[in-house]
Amino acid sequence: MTLHNTKPVIKAAVLATLAILTLTALTRIAAAQSGAWPTILREGAEEYAESCAACHGTDFKGSGELGQKLFKKPHDLTEIAKRNGGVFPFRRVFDVIAGDQTVEGHDTMHMPKYAERMKREDFQPGYNPAHVRILELTHYLESIQARQ
Ligand code: HEC
Structure with missing residues (x-):
């Protein structure tokens, strides 16, 4: 793998990780807001x-x-x-x-x-x-x- 090719792969991996982290956080917030008591x-x-x-x-x-x-x-x-x-x-x-x-x-x-x-x-x-x-x-x- 050349350096030229590696960079976009790392970028993609970082972006994917960020997306997963964001999604997890959003899901948690949604769960907290939709609980019976907060409702x-x-x-x-x-x-x-x-x-x-x-x-x-x-x-x-x-x-x-x-x-x-x-x-x-x-x-x-x-x-x-x-x-x-x-x-x-x-x-x-x-x-x-x-x-x-x-x-x-x-x-x-x-x-x-x-x-x-x-x-x-x-x-x-x-x-x-x-x-x-x-x-x-x-x-x-x-x-x-x-x-x-
Ligand atoms: C048109 C004015 C008005 C509206 C609208 C109103 N109230 Fe009142 N409320 C009063 C007045 C005047 C009192 C009697 C004084 C007092 O005890 O605080 C009172 C008293 C209360 C008390 C008793 C307080 C105590 O310490 O015992 C509660 C509880 C209360 N209101 C809740 C509500 C809720 C909940 C709503 C909405 C659904 C509401 N009020 C809408 C005017 C209003």
Whole structure:
């Protein structure tokens, strides 16, 4: 083999190795993103941005444009656990979002029951059933709790 011929072979080998390494990395990233847990949190975040951030804010502290106009400013959603002795009250939060437990500000003229709106979207392509989305939202809120 002459030197003249060797160079392209080495180049090809290096390129092939790089391609394999890149593919492996991409596959790992895809696997991490498509795992059930990351999916739950990602879909919860998407629903939050769509349905909740207007009042509660993208910072969860009630800074949303609509939140500023409410007669009762929403509490900081990152401190739900802190306000509850360090324990995230999963069931209560689920019930609030589902509209099964009323808090001032939800289920009043200020806040339609989200569950009802979500239920109307059930079975539409691209939408999870309402109870799944409420669960995802609750898990998402649990995941953004401030460290105590
Ligand atoms: C129209 C404004 C508005 C929208 C939209 C809204 N909220 Fe609220 N939310 C409030 C107000 C007002 C309160 C009552 C004050 C408080 O307890 O923080 C509240 C309270 C809460 C509470 C209770 C907080 C606690 O510490 O007990 C949770 C949980 C909550 N909202 C979650 C959500 C989620 C999830 C969404 C989206 C599906 C949402 N909210 C959409 C206004 C809103």
